Amino acid sequence: MAAFKSALSGNRLLSDNRLDQSGTCMTNTAPDQRSDGLHYIDMRDRVAGRIASGELKPTDKLPSERQLQEEMGLARGTVREGLFQLEAEGLIYRRDRSGWYVSPPPVVYDPTRWEGFISYVEAQGRVPATETMSAETIVADPLLAEVFGRRAGAPLYMIRRRRHVDGRAVLVEQIVVDAALTPDLLRFSFDQSLTEILKSAYGLSVARNVVSMQPCALTGYEAEVLGAKSGLPGLAVQRTSYDAQGRVVEFDREHWRHDAVRISVDTRVR
Amino acid sequence: MAAFKSALSGNRLLSDNRLDQSGTCMTNTAPDQRSDGLHYIDMRDRVAGRIASGELKPTDKLPSERQLQEEMGLARGTVREGLFQLEAEGLIYRRDRSGWYVSPPPVVYDPTRWEGFISYVEAQGRVPATETMSAETIVADPLLAEVFGRRAGAPLYMIRRRRHVDGRAVLVEQIVVDAALTPDLLRFSFDQSLTEILKSAYGLSVARNVVSMQPCALTGYEAEVLGAKSGLPGLAVQRTSYDAQGRVVEFDREHWRHDAVRISVDTRVR
DNA sequence: GAGTGGTCTAGACCACGGG
DNA sequence: CCGTGGTCTAGACCACTCT
Numbered sequence: 164m165a166a167f168k169s170a171l172s173g174n175r176l177l178s179d180n181r182l183d184q185s186g187t188c189m190t191n192t193a194p195d196q197r198s199d200g201l202h203y204i205d206m207r208d209r210v211a212g213r214i215a216s217g218e219l220k221p222t223d224k225l226p227s228e229r230q231l232q233e234e235m236g237l238a239r240g241t242v243r244e245g246l247f248q249l250e251a252e253g254l255i256y257r258r259d260r261s262g263w264y265v266s267p268p269p270v271v272y273d274p275t276r277w278e279g280f281i282s283y284v285e286a287q288g289r290v291p292a293t294e295t296m297s298a299e300t301i302v303a304d305p306l307l308a309e310v311f312g313r314r315a316g317a318p319l320y321m322i323r324r325r326r327h328v329d330g331r332a333v334l335v336e337q338i339v340v341d342a343a344l345t346p347d348l349l350r351f352s353f354d355q356s357l358t359e360i361l362k363s364a365y366g367l368s369v370a371r372n373v374v375s376m377q378p379c380a381l382t383g384y385e386a387e388v389l390g391a392k393s394g395l396p397g398l399a400v401q402r403t404s405y406d407a408q409g410r411v412v413e414f415d416r417e418h419w420r421h422d423a424v425r426i427s428v429d430t431r432v433r
Numbered sequence: 434m435a436a437f438k439s440a441l442s443g444n445r446l447l448s449d450n451r452l453d454q455s456g457t458c459m460t461n462t463a464p465d466q467r468s469d470g471l472h473y474i475d476m477r478d479r480v481a482g483r484i485a486s487g488e489l490k491p492t493d494k495l496p497s498e499r500q501l502q503e504e505m506g507l508a509r510g511t512v513r514e515g516l517f518q519l520e521a522e523g524l525i526y527r528r529d530r531s532g533w534y535v536s537p538p539p540v541v542y543d544p545t546r547w548e549g550f551i552s553y554v555e556a557q558g559r560v561p562a563t564e565t566m567s568a569e570t571i572v573a574d575p576l577l578a579e580v581f582g583r584r585a586g587a588p589l590y591m592i593r594r595r596r597h598v599d600g601r602a603v604l605v606e607q608i609v610v611d612a613a614l615t616p617d618l619l620r621f622s623f624d625q626s627l628t629e630i631l632k633s634a635y636g637l638s639v640a641r642n643v644v645s646m647q648p649c650a651l652t653g654y655e656a657e658v659l660g661a662k663s664g665l666p667g668l669a670v671q672r673t674s675y676d677a678q679g680r681v682v683e684f685d686r687e688h689w690r691h692d693a694v695r696i697s698v699d700t701r702v703r
Numbered sequence: 704g705a706g707t708g709g710t711c712t713a714g715a716c717c718a719c720g721g722g
Numbered sequence: 723c724c725g726t727g728g729t730c731t732a733g734a735c736c737a738c739t740c741t
Contacts, residue, residue: 261720
């Protein structure tokens with residue numbers, strides 16, 4: 164019913180920045196007309212309202228589940244149902260056994276550009292941080308051998324990092340580079356920009372990116388290191404970067420929290 | 434602990450097609466070593482195992498929740514918890530009040546190319562279908578006016594469509610085009626390719642795409658028309674297409690089921 | 704009308720976070 | 723240590739689908 168207006172407003176994609184405003188998609192906190200009788204939706208709307216009004220701001224802690232339960236006269240399970248809704252919408256997130264918090268706005272990310280995470284995030288007025296989880300020499304399994312066009316067993320470097328925005332862990336990544344192109348790479352610290360290292364120390368720069376993205380659930384290792392509950396929606400990004408000679412410079416797999424990122428790509432059509 | 438092998442296997446992104454094999458990410462059905470004592474995870478693993486083994490195939494219906502409950506000696510809530518995990522991972526989906534089904538593999542989609550949905554899907558051996566929900570003339574609100582570089586109040590066409598793959602509704606989209614560039618557009622049927630219409634009837638082709646993507650929750654209208662429960666993870670895609678003169682040819686917003694799509698982009702670095 | 708998932712209640716105990 | 727969320731049980735009734 165003539166919903167095109169609302170379809171375009173309450174839009175997290177349109178504005179280029181900062182749009183923690185109104186609501187999320189279309190269900191929205193909207194008027195007050197709601198109260199479908201669905202208790203967990205009412206609960207969702209009430210909390211969403213507090214966020215929209217600014218009563219609760221990004222990174223604020225919500226009242227405890229038991230407080231909300233009492234406050235709204237519901238069973239705890241129903242309260243949690245409403246919280247899961249809000250989490251799925253990216254409005255709130257949880258810290259294990261600590262509580263529920265209001266999500267900050269997402270970071271905008273263009274995986275087709277060869278710019279570092281750090282410059283991206285800073286350009287958006289946020290504070291980036293990187294932790295190197297591991298950096299080691301590995302040998303190419305058949306899969307990686309194919310990616311890099313080497314024999315199985317060829318030496319590669321693998322770096323695992325965790326990245327933060329404003330102190331919150333938002334992604335884990337695992338980068339593989341060809342040891343033949345980057346001798347002695349492990350002498351560097353990877354808490355800074357790898358992009359920069361590859362360019363300045365090895366003269367490698369990227370001419371082509373092949374990127375693949377898929378909504379996923381964060382489970383196992385990724386959920387654990389992001390401090391997320393297994394099953395939290397996420398975004399898996401895989402990037403293969405080539406230089407002008409067609410050599411694979413970087414093979415990168417990233418797992419993002421779903422509420423922490425917005426992908427933006429600008430391309431000429433071939 | 435030396436998990437890089439498993440980090441690269443069980444990978445839905447790597448292979449270019451069909452990879453309903455092993456598991457999803459890393460938690461995997463893996464060995465049998467599990468049985469953490471977490472009942473809903475056991476339950477997840479058991480069902481995931483049946484899917485991995487081929488005992489349950491895409492589009493197959495799972496046993497009812499009450500059957501699973503009895504079969505595994507769990508409370509129904511616990512069974513549902515496990516089913517939600519599998520849903521989040523994209524392994525299964527539900528049809529409201531009908532049952533749970535095994536998800537078919539996702540479609541690969543490149544939003545930066547100006548090819549139609551139909552050719553994409555067919556090229557992957559799947560059966561596409563399109564339903565036009567509405568097609569109407571609207572006037573530009575301030576937001577759309579800015580997008581199209583017109584005055585507020587300028588005439589535009591808006592088309593809403595629902596797209597299916599193999600009979601399953603996987604996305605809803607809302608396309609806005611400039612009426613000044615496409616006079617009398619509404620005389621066409623939009624169950625076929627809009628791309629084709631714009632090119633052959635109006636000589637419009639696309640030189641540049643600006644695409645933005647964000648994991649989201651499907652709620653309200655989108656959830657409803659996709660037959661999904663509100664809160665289901667989805668992917669919101671917004672595309673603005675320009676022709677060689679820099680005029681906006683199409684402004685498109687799509688909402689996909691999270692388990693139905695994988696995004697792939699191939700770009701030259703500028 | 705039978706069977707399915709969707710919602711909701713009112714408990715319980717546990718594992719972990721943080722003071 | 724206490725408070726938090728995480729897991730789990732055992733019911734109940736409803737709304738809808740399917741045949």
